[in-house]
Amino acid sequence: MLKIKEGSLQHWAIRIVGFALLALLVIYIPTQSETARIGQFASAFTLIIAAMSLNMVLGFTGQISLGHSAFFGIGGYTAAILIRDHGWSPGYTFYAAAVIAFVVGCLIGLPVLRIRGAYLALVTLAVAVLFPTLLRWKKLEWLTDGAKGIDSVKYDDLPVWPILGELKGRDGRAVFSYWLGLLVLVIVYLVCRGLIRSRVGRSLIAIRDNETAAAVMGVNVTRTKVLIFGISASMCALAGVLATLNSGVVTPDGQFVTLLGSIIFLLIMVVGGAGTLSGPIIGGLVYVWLDNTTRGIGTDSSGVLGFVFGWTDQSPATLILGLALIVIMLFAPTGLMGLLRKLTRRIMTIIPRDISPTQ
Amino acid sequence: MSLLKTVGLRASYGQVDVLLGIDIDVSEGEMVVVLGANGAGKTTTMRAVSGTIARSGSVVFDGQEIVSQSAESIVRLGVAHVPQGRGTFSELTVEENLRIGAYIRKDSIESDIARWYETFPRLEERQNQRAGSLSGGEQQMLAIARALMSRPRLLLCDEPSLGLAPLVTQELFEVLKNLNEQDGLSVLLVEQNANLALKVASKVYLLETGQVVASGSAEAIAGDERIRKAYLGG
Ligand SMILES: Nc1ncnc2c1ncn2[C@@H]1O[C@H](COP(=O)(O)OP(=O)(O)OP(=O)(O)O)[C@@H](O)[C@H]1O
Numbered sequence: 001m002l003k004i005k006e007g008s009l010q011h012w013a014i015r016i017v018g019f020a021l022l023a024l025l026v027i028y029i030p031t032q033s034e035t036a037r038i039g040q041f042a043s044a045f046t047l048i049i050a051a052m053s054l055n056m057v058l059g060f061t062g063q064i065s066l067g068h069s070a071f072f073g074i075g076g077y078t079a080a081i082l083i084r085d086h087g088w089s090p091g092y093t094f095y096a097a098a099v100i101a102f103v104v105g106c107l108i109g110l111p112v113l114r115i116r117g118a119y120l121a122l123v124t125l126a127v128a129v130l131f132p133t134l135l136r137w138k139k140l141e142w143l144t145d146g147a148k149g150i151d152s153v154k155y156d157d158l159p160v161w162p163i164l165g166e167l168k169g170r171d172g173r174a175v176f177s178y179w180l181g182l183l184v185l186v187i188v189y190l191v192c193r194g195l196i197r198s199r200v201g202r203s204l205i206a207i208r209d210n211e212t213a214a215a216v217m218g219v220n221v222t223r224t225k226v227l228i229f230g231i232s233a234s235m236c237a238l239a240g241v242l243a244t245l246n247s248g249v250v251t252p253d254g255q256f257v258t259l260l261g262s263i264i265f266l267l268i269m270v271v272g273g274a275g276t277l278s279g280p281i282i283g284g285l286v287y288v289w290l291d292n293t294t295r296g297i298g299t300d301s302s303g304v305l306g307f308v309f310g311w312t313d314q315s316p317a318t319l320i321l322g323l324a325l326i327v328i329m330l331f332a333p334t335g336l337m338g339l340l341r342k343l344t345r346r347i348m349t350i351i352p353r354d355i356s357p358t359q
Numbered sequence: 360m361s362l363l364k365t366v367g368l369r370a371s372y373g374q375v376d377v378l379l380g381i382d383i384d385v386s387e388g389e390m391v392v393v394l395g396a397n398g399a400g401k402t403t404t405m406r407a408v409s410g411t412i413a414r415s416g417s418v419v420f421d422g423q424e425i426v427s428q429s430a431e432s433i434v435r436l437g438v439a440h441v442p443q444g445r446g447t448f449s450e451l452t453v454e455e456n457l458r459i460g461a462y463i464r465k466d467s468i469e470s471d472i473a474r475w476y477e478t479f480p481r482l483e484e485r486q487n488q489r490a491g492s493l494s495g496g497e498q499q500m501l502a503i504a505r506a507l508m509s510r511p512r513l514l515l516c517d518e519p520s521l522g523l524a525p526l527v528t529q530e531l532f533e534v535l536k537n538l539n540e541q542d543g544l545s546v547l548l549v550e551q552n553a554n555l556a557l558k559v560a561s562k563v564y565l566l567e568t569g570q571v572v573a574s575g576s577a578e579a580i581a582g583d584e585r586i587r588k589a590y591l592g593g
């Protein structure tokens with residue numbers, strides 16, 4: 001087994017090679033893949049961002065939220081309304097969505113985060129259930145267009161990014177979504193990482209571990225929880241903006257705007273590894289891959305799978321997806337990230353830098 | 360001079376009154392011990408002082424009424440609480456636990472970390488280990504060192520010897536005694552091991568069902584035949 005010192009030459013070499021491979025992959029996908037594949041990655045990015053936002057609240061701070069689909073929806077609708085009714089350029093809607101979701105997140109968090117455990121789950125679940133109803137509400141129809149939803153971004157509304165060359169039609173849209181999603185993802189990831197590695201991050205984990213002890217250390221538990229809930233809500237809203245820009249529509253029945261969305265974010269977070277920075281990335285990619293591969297099963301009735309699932313004309317995709325996720329959780333109860341760590345630890349260990357203080 | 364003074368301190372869990380009016384006085388630089396049977400309300404008294412439970416009556420720290428202040432502002436005044444059962448953050452490393460102990464401080468804390476590593480060498484050896492993977496004794500050392508990172512004037516220490524080997528307990532009490540005598544740290548200590556506690560403390564309070572039933576200097580309490588028989592096991 002290899003033993004590598006943190007910050008040593010080998011450690012840097014591994015890091016650089018890993019980063020280079022990742023960069024190659026990231027460039028390879030939008031240049032060499034078919035449009036559908038690029039689009040799948042683009043939607044994976046939005047889901048990863050949403051799962052990352054949930055991870056800040058649930059994974060790191062230990063506060064469950066089933067209401068994040070509402071924040072996703074707030075982002076989606078903010079973008080749609082501002083672009084369609086007010087002629088905003090798509091880029092600025094990110095800022096507006098983030099601010100609105102932050103305020104709403106804090107307002108919801110203020111009363112809600114005083115309760116714990118199953119009660120918190122129930123109250124946030126109510127938020128998720130109420131949100132689509134609110135969107136369909138007659139008195140808000142002037143804003144949300146009710147049950148019909150909003151067709152907002154037209155294909156030719158896409159801003160031009162000089163480095164990407166001219167992007168046209170369906171292909172161009174997918175490539176644009178890919179890069180925009182990746183950009184937002186990287187920003188959100190860096191913000192999360194910065195938060196977690198700071199004094200704030202320590203206080204979040206302390207709250208998750210032992211709330212009373214955290215308070216005794218001088219951590220203002222309520223304020224910290226509410227703020228992180230607000231920040232998380234605004235990150236999730238960014239994912240919603242991306243989804244609207246990708247698809248051009250947003251409706252109250254949209255998968256991620258309803259409770260199902262919250263559950264999918266939760267699944268991605270848990271499958272990837274709760275309370276780890278990269279967990280949601282792995283979880284999101286695996287989820288979208290599983291979702292897309294299982295979706296075809298059963299619809300064409302050839303082969304073994306067709307034989308097993310051919311008896312129903314409904315696609316068994318959701319069932320298979322659920323089973324696959326159960327299997328993953330059985331083999332990797334700490335998520336895929338935990339499994340990955342265990343496997344790499346067999347090959348090599350990184351010895352942390354000696355951080356004992358020098359006076 | 361009195362550093363901490365509680366008068367008629369009351370607290371309850373829901374409908375159940377647990378503290379029925381506690382009067383305790385800790386002078387500057389003094390080490391005071393609270394004795395009492397299980398369920399007497401010792402832990403609740405500590406929590407009422409540090410602000411981690413709703414309470415009424417009067418708690419004056421350093422001349423300031425703190426009975427309605429929140430836990431996080433009471434730490435800032437200089438009261439550090441080592442809760443019963445330690446309460447170290449198991450997912451953080453030893454070093455991170457120490458750093459969060461200094462959460463309220465804005466100045467440099469490196470020399471403090473070095474100092475507590477010197478006092479507890481075992482913590483230095485395990486500085487990058489998760490606190491959850493430490494032994495019980497090591498966690499107790501960490502909990503005390505973490506509390507001291509805030510540079511408190513008063514240390515509330517709730518049964519530090521719980522579950523520790525006699526030798527480790529001895530070590531810990533040595534450390535507390537040194538802190539008290541050399542650094543002038545005031546300590547309010549809850550302890551089941553009465554004999555050990557009476558050796559280090561100068562003043563004793565005896566709690567029974569939420570009330571102080573006896574108090575006095577350590578010698579007086581240790582010398583009182585009836586109290587010895589009833590509370591201290593011979
Ligand atoms: N969280 C709680 N909810 C309800 N009742 C509680 C709670 N904590 C303690 N009590 C009750 O309050 C009383 C005093 O408890 P406390 O923990 O202060 O006792 P103690 O003197 O510290 O005992 P021990 O020596 O066992 O630690 C007990 O009767 C206990 O049952």
Ligand SMILES: [Mg+2]
Pocket residue numbers: 401402403443518
């Ligand atoms: Mg107790």
